Amino acid sequence: MSRLLVCCVMLGVLLLPAQGRTARPNPVQVVSGDGITLERYFLDLSQGSVGLLRLVGDTITEAIANFRGRSTPFVMAEDGFYALVVADIDTSVRSYPLQVIVATQDGGLQTLEVTVNVISAGYFGQVFTVPSDRAYLINPEVERHEFARLTALMQTITYQKLWDDAGFKPPISSEYSSAFGLYRILNQTVQTRHTGWDQTAPVGTPVGAIASGRVIYAGQLDIRGNYVLIDHGWGVFSGYAHFSQINVMVGQQVVAGEIIGLSGNTGRSSGPHLHWELNVNGEWVDGVAFMRMWLP
Ligand SMILES: [Zn+2]
Structure with missing residues (x-):
């Protein structure tokens, strides 16, 4: 296997x-x-x-x-x-x-x-160019501010398990274009880490929730663009970035695979794609590896 x-x-x-x-x-x-x-x-x-x-x-x-x-x-x-x-x-x-x-x-x-x-997970580096009209988004202060905002949203742990027997599955079925954990050199100056996985997706691709849960953020962020964050319970959260359209509201319950928005190219993005990420108990983790785990 x-x-x-x-x-x-x-x-x-x-x-x-x-x-x-x-x-x-x-x-x-x-x-x-x-x-x-x-x-x-x-x-x-x-x-x-x-x-x-x-x-x-x-x-x-x-x-x-x-x-x-x-x-x-x-x-x-x-x-x-x-x-x-x-x-x-x-x-x-x-x-x-x-x-x-x-x-x-x-x-x-x-x-x-x-x-x-x-x-070691063997993470390596990747050079990444942010278009000049969005170059202000490589300011480390903007990134720190956004991480702090997300951390605050994920501070509260839901002790109830919100995912169901369908478990966790990828939000779209397409190729992976960039892996979790990479060191990224942005415009030859700023170094950051890739907090999620990128999948190829033309603008407008319907994106499904990776598991059932409750929407805790649906709106605009500087780097992540139009963004949806879902609480799955037990300290597990998934985020979906760069959407062209958001289909859900804060507080809404979603089931695994439910369409939460359409992929796009908003925020700090160098072209249309879907970036999705997983956070467990306050840390960004490899969502694809998580999906291979046995979970209750
Ligand atoms: Zn990404």
Whole structure:
């Protein structure tokens, strides 16, 4: 399957298993405490990727995972508590402790610890030219301001899982023209990172939500142009940029594949395409890799 996947990605077609419909795989590591069990569903974490943890135990009231200075809450599901831990795009390649702190009904706290290797994703550089009439958009201050605005929007975690059994799938079916994580040199001066994936799309291509969720932003941004941001719950958000037309409103519930707008060329864009991006617990992550994960 993995060889097939790689070759299809190279061809620009993505074959993905239907998430949520397949049985939960076996954990790669199980750590037990007093009446609690921590299951780890990933081996190493690539820079810019997400790993799934599950906690099981009748007396658990709440839990957090501490990884590289970030606390990620476990969210309750029918079959246990889950957390999505993230190695951000800039994580140095080495081993890190991952601590799970669990509160139980008797008022006790237990700490379980595993070691996580962060491995290189091999991100490389790409030269990118912003048209002269939009060159003001390479101002790092504009980018900082926009990131701060998006961070504020994604601050609130919805503890309810908003995606359904359809899981996550690409917003359009077309070739990938630029990968997540690339270092980009804009107009030979400014360096930035590519926070999402680009797919080829003539202006006006209908774009579907990658999973069901709730729209938390629908409007104009400097760099992303006409932009839609969807909360999928559990700290997972997807964004869609450079639209020519937005079809949804803030607060609207959408289902997987529902058309949320038409692709375009607005904002800091050098030609018509769809840029879409995934943020998990405050970090931009590789959305295509996320779609290959098993998710509850
Ligand atoms: Zn892009």
